Amino acid sequence: DAGVTQSPTHLIKTRGQQVTLRCSPKSGHDTVSWYQQALGQGPQFIFQYYEEEERQRGNFPDRFSGHQFPNYSSELNVNALLLGDSALYLCASSPGLGPSNEQFFGPGTRLTVL
Amino acid sequence: AQSVSQHNHHVILSEAASLELGCNYSYGGTVNLFWYVQYPGQHLQLLLKYFSGDPLVKGIKGFEAEFIKSKFSFNLRKPSVQWSDTAEYFCAVRSNAGNMLTFGGGTRLMVKP
Structure with missing residues (x-):
């Protein structure tokens, strides 16, 4: 049984660019949450998706957006990277x-x- | 808003020493409490959780934690640590009002053989 998978593993971008990160949930799971973990800190909640809708959002700007697909996988998009x-x-x-x-x-x- | 505070950022112990990691949270309502562990090069794994009932909960690998409501605390303990317990430990809180986890800043534990 595959657990939660994410791609890519590593990514290097420059300021101002846009990035898309991908997540496939564990088999049987339909809810996906995204967290940001800065170096030396605990994870911070970004948002959560269920039934293809954003259900809850943390304190992150609109540059952070997401999507959930019918197969429950999800994407995190970040625009205008800082x-x-x-x-x-x-x-x-x-x-x-x-x-x-x-x-x-x-x-x-x-x-x-x- | 809920918040979580972990008092010790770095802890160094010798094998067989006892461990206690502090965790305090701020939230006035009902909460679920968690301890997660992140071993070097691995992803976050759940050690134990408290939802209700007996405030002393036992987790994997000999870890336990005690919920003291009056102190808003959920400290993690292990009577005798092993070198393989070297990892980063995170306390987390989730309120019944939502599904988001709020994490503390983490405690990096090093166990010397």
Whole structure:
């Protein structure tokens, strides 16, 4: 049973560019959440998708947007990249929105903005 | 808004020493509490969780945590650490009002053989 997978593993971009990160949830999971983990810090919640809609959003600007597809996979898009966007981006999936549902994390995509 | 504070950023222990990592949260309502671990080169894994009931919860690999509601704390403990416990540990909170996890800043544990 494949867990949460993310692509690419590493990415290098320059300021002002746009980036798309991808996530495939664990089998049987329909809810995807995205987190940003800056170096030396804990993950910060970006947003969550369920039934192809953004259900909850953290304190991130509109430059961060997402999408969920009918097969439950998800994309995170970041426009007009800033140096401060350099971080590990984590995807987590869970079986539904219920608060008792455990979130399973992927290995992350490390984004470096030069 | 909820927040999580982990007091120790770096901890160095010798094998067989006892471990206690502090975690305090701020949120006035009902919360679910978690400890996650990130081993070197691996992704975040759930160690243990508290939803309700017995405030002393046991997780994998001999870890346990105690929820003390009056102190807004959820400290992680292990009686005897091993070299393989070297990792970064994150405390997280989720309110019943939403599904987002709020993480603390993490504690990097190094266990010397």
